[in-house]
Amino acid sequence: MKNINPNQLLTFAVVARMKSVTRAAEYLHLGQPAVSGQLKLLQERVGEPLYHRRGHQIELTPVGSALLEYAEKLEHAMHQACDYVHRLQELDTGILRIGSTITITSYFLPEYLVMCQTRFPGIQIYMNTGNSQEIIDRLPELDLGFIEGVVKEEKLPDDYDLIPWRDDEIVLVVRKDHELVEKYPEGVPLSVFKEYQVIWREPESGARQLIEETLVEAGINAPINIEVMGVAGVMGSVRAGLGIGFASLQALNHASPDLVPLRIKPPEGLVWHLNLIAPREGLRSRAVQAFMQICNGTQEQS
Amino acid sequence: MKNINPNQLLTFAVVARMKSVTRAAEYLHLGQPAVSGQLKLLQERVGEPLYHRRGHQIELTPVGSALLEYAEKLEHAMHQACDYVHRLQELDTGILRIGSTITITSYFLPEYLVMCQTRFPGIQIYMNTGNSQEIIDRLPELDLGFIEGVVKEEKLPDDYDLIPWRDDEIVLVVRKDHELVEKYPEGVPLSVFKEYQVIWREPESGARQLIEETLVEAGINAPINIEVMGVAGVMGSVRAGLGIGFASLQALNHASPDLVPLRIKPPEGLVWHLNLIAPREGLRSRAVQAFMQICNGTQEQS
DNA sequence: ACAAAAACATCATAAAAAATGATGATTGAC
DNA sequence: GTCAATCATCATTTTTTATGATGTTTTTGT
Numbered sequence: 100m101k102n103i104n105p106n107q108l109l110t111f112a113v114v115a116r117m118k119s120v121t122r123a124a125e126y127l128h129l130g131q132p133a134v135s136g137q138l139k140l141l142q143e144r145v146g147e148p149l150y151h152r153r154g155h156q157i158e159l160t161p162v163g164s165a166l167l168e169y170a171e172k173l174e175h176a177m178h179q180a181c182d183y184v185h186r187l188q189e190l191d192t193g194i195l196r197i198g199s200t201i202t203i204t205s206y207f208l209p210e211y212l213v214m215c216q217t218r219f220p221g222i223q224i225y226m227n228t229g230n231s232q233e234i235i236d237r238l239p240e241l242d243l244g245f246i247e248g249v250v251k252e253e254k255l256p257d258d259y260d261l262i263p264w265r266d267d268e269i270v271l272v273v274r275k276d277h278e279l280v281e282k283y284p285e286g287v288p289l290s291v292f293k294e295y296q297v298i299w300r301e302p303e304s305g306a307r308q309l310i311e312e313t314l315v316e317a318g319i320n321a322p323i324n325i326e327v328m329g330v331a332g333v334m335g336s337v338r339a340g341l342g343i344g345f346a347s348l349q350a351l352n353h354a355s356p357d358l359v360p361l362r363i364k365p366p367e368g369l370v371w372h373l374n375l376i377a378p379r380e381g382l383r384s385r386a387v388q389a390f391m392q393i394c395n396g397t398q399e400q401s
Numbered sequence: 402m403k404n405i406n407p408n409q410l411l412t413f414a415v416v417a418r419m420k421s422v423t424r425a426a427e428y429l430h431l432g433q434p435a436v437s438g439q440l441k442l443l444q445e446r447v448g449e450p451l452y453h454r455r456g457h458q459i460e461l462t463p464v465g466s467a468l469l470e471y472a473e474k475l476e477h478a479m480h481q482a483c484d485y486v487h488r489l490q491e492l493d494t495g496i497l498r499i500g501s502t503i504t505i506t507s508y509f510l511p512e513y514l515v516m517c518q519t520r521f522p523g524i525q526i527y528m529n530t531g532n533s534q535e536i537i538d539r540l541p542e543l544d545l546g547f548i549e550g551v552v553k554e555e556k557l558p559d560d561y562d563l564i565p566w567r568d569d570e571i572v573l574v575v576r577k578d579h580e581l582v583e584k585y586p587e588g589v590p591l592s593v594f595k596e597y598q599v600i601w602r603e604p605e606s607g608a609r610q611l612i613e614e615t616l617v618e619a620g621i622n623a624p625i626n627i628e629v630m631g632v633a634g635v636m637g638s639v640r641a642g643l644g645i646g647f648a649s650l651q652a653l654n655h656a657s658p659d660l661v662p663l664r665i666k667p668p669e670g671l672v673w674h675l676n677l678i679a680p681r682e683g684l685r686s687r688a689v690q691a692f693m694q695i696c697n698g699t700q701e702q703s
Numbered sequence: 704a705c706a707a708a709a710a711c712a713t714c715a716t717a718a719a720a721a722a723t724g725a726t727g728a729t730t731g732a733c
Numbered sequence: 734g735t736c737a738a739t740c741a742t743c744a745t746t747t748t749t750t751a752t753g754a755t756g757t758t759t760t761t762g763t
Contacts, residue, residue, distance in 0.1 A: 102483070103482065103483055103486060104408075104720095105407035105408060105411070105475075105479055106406075106407060106408075106721095108479075108482055109407070119739080119740095120739075120740060120741095121738085121739060121740075129721095129722070129723095130722060130723055130724080131739085131740070131741095132722075132723070132724080132725095132740090132741080132742080132743090133721065133722045133723075135740065135741060135742085136721075136722080136741095136742090137721085139741085139742095140720095144486070145486050145489065146486075146489070146490055146687060147489070147685070147686045147687050148684055148686070151560070151684070152729080152730085152739080152740065152741095153541070154729095154730060154731065154739090155729095155730065155731065155738065155739055155740090156739090157739095157740090158541075160686065161496040161498070161544075161686075162489065162495070162496070162686055165485065165494075165496075166482065166485065166486070169478065169481050169482035169485055170482065172478040172481065172482075173407075173475065173478040173479060173482060175478075176471065176474040176475040176477075176478045177407055177410075177475060179471055179474065180405065180410055180468065180471035180472065180474075180475060181404070181405055183467065183468065183471055184405060184446070184447050184448075184468070187447065187448065187449070187464065188448055192467075193464070194463040194464070194467075196463070239455070239460075242463075258453070381450075382450055382453065383449070384449045384450070384462065384463075384464055385448060385449050406749095408750095421710075421711095422710075422711060422712095423709085423710060423711075431750095431751070431752095432751065432752055432753080433710085433711070433712095434711090434712080434713080434714090434751075434752065434753080435750070435751045435752075437711065437712060437713085438712095438713090438750075438751080439750085441712085441713095454710080454711065454712095454758080454759085456710090456758095456759060456760065457709065457710050457711085457758095457759065457760065458710090459710095459711090
């Protein structure tokens with residue numbers, strides 16, 4: 100003999116509440132014989148009658164009403180689950196674990212995070228900051244990663260894609276009164292890194308790595324005397340007159356006006372690419388899809 | 402698009418717990434593709450992935466583990482319901498609402514009630530005492546009725562049957578020192594009801610109705626001067642010397658030895674029939690079936 | 704590093720379950 | 734007593750679910 104089927108209990112709960120097979124059937128968008136059949140099966144499996152006809156209505160036996168309590172618990176649990184799924188589909192809930200580098204976290208992401216929170220208040224966002232390698236290592240626990248520069252595809256878990264996001268420019272950061280401002284108003288040559296005291300970022304910094312690669316390509320060997328952690332540290336040192344620094348152009352937008360950006364290696368400048376690491380298409384949660392759309396500026400409306 | 406199916410959630414719960422599709426399939430006595438298919442459907446309906454393969458194991462996404470909580474609630478509710486049904490089938494639970502007349506309640510049923518409680522401690526018994534008519538009227542709320550004498554079949558709700566249970570004898574009750582004891586040691590004629598002061602039961606009493614019918618048949622017109630409620634009342638009055646009474650022979654078994662029974666209308670005596678009113682075969686709860694078997698003395702062992 | 708084994712996905716097909724529509728029986732109302 | 738409403742039952746069709754075979758990926762053992 101077969102076991103009890105949850106659907107039969109759910110059907111039974113509706114019938115018991117409505118006290119009518121016909122109305123329960125309507126409620127469930129089914130025909131009346133379908134409901135009758137389910138009830139019959141349920142009673143066979145329970146082994147005794149759960150109700151009997153009392154005129155045009157239906158009356159539960161004691162066993163029936165005892166079973167009803169369990170059926171209603173089941174109904175409640177089922178309702179909760181459906182409700183959760185529904186909220187998920189409406190993006191009224193969800194989790195987004197983002198990993199990103201210091202620079203992106205500080206100067207690029209905030210506006211998108213705000214947009215996401217505003218548009219989908221139900222989505223919980225967890226931020227996780229680290230250098231590119233750390234982010235790649237933590238990918239399995241992340242929904243979305245943001246890094247500067249390219250990563251060899253084979254270094255990514257292969258159900259993740261590297262997707263170009265935005266382009267940005269690395270610029271030299273100098274004090275407004277620095278001689279370079281007058282000397283190279285259109286942009287400085289790479290040689291300045293050899294000729295001036297440079298405030299370097301930490302070795303893992305994407306910006307520093309780009310500069311170093313570029314210098315190697317140009318055959319310039321620049322000494323590294325001063326090294327500070329983070330964009331803010333560089334800016335502080337530059338502002339204090341310790342030397343010249345470099346940073347993402349975006350970072351300069353919100354800096355104090357006594358620092359000015361100078362294009363490096365004119366006329367095209369030192370462009371770098373910010374990339375997004377996301378699960379392959381089809382493996383993305385709705386929250387991820389939503390955030391990616393926000394990042395691409397192509398928001399749809401609900 | 403279809404809605405979520407409880408079975409899919411239950412399957413998902415097992416897979417998540419086992420962290421393996423294959424082992425979950427074994428646990429559920431299904432093939433592995435069946436489980437894979439259910440999971441696939443569930444994910445389609447939820448709209449995003451719930452897990453991903455991580456080597457040979459399975460790892461839930463955040464949405465997956467959130468949904469798992471609901472799935473486990475569902476599983477728990479389902480388990481409770483199945484458990485209830487199972488206990489029901491083992492008669493470890495159940496309800497028995499019995500209606501019976503005063504006489505049967507007091508002198509016939511107790512031993513069976515004790516047997517039932519001993520054998521099936523989980524069954525709850527509710528007793529309900531009233532005269533035959535009251536019991537018949539309350540049948541819809543009862544599981545089992547016990548009455549004396551016959552009821553016309555058409556007066557019963559037609560999903561109930563009248564089933565002969567035991568035979569009993571109505572006897573005259575007199576004091577040990579009463580003259581009738583010596584005069585009619587083998588049994589008294591009906592005429593004693595006319596010639597002696599009789600303590601009558603209330604008019605609804607089955608025993609009284611049987612006596613009255615018998616007297617009418619015999620053309621004897623007996624005066625009714627004293628009327629008391631219940632067997633115990635009759636016995637008390639007889640013991641006090643107020644007159645003679647009548648009662649079920651069974652009632653005399655447990656009475657004090659200063660009262661003696663005398664057969665009425667020898668040699669066959671005044672036999673009456675105790676009947677049981679039960680739902681039609683197939684409409685009986687397991688508890689009812691069990692109690693009926695106890696009443697018939699044909700107990701099976703578990 | 705390579706082969707074998709284990710775990711899961713996918714597909715076409717078979718089996719089982721559920722829904723339907725038609726019909727009959729019972730009940731309550733007028 | 735007739736009519737309308739409600740539920741049960743049945744044969745049939747539709748839908749759902751499970752299966753067996755096969756392919757892919759990951760781990761394990763040598």
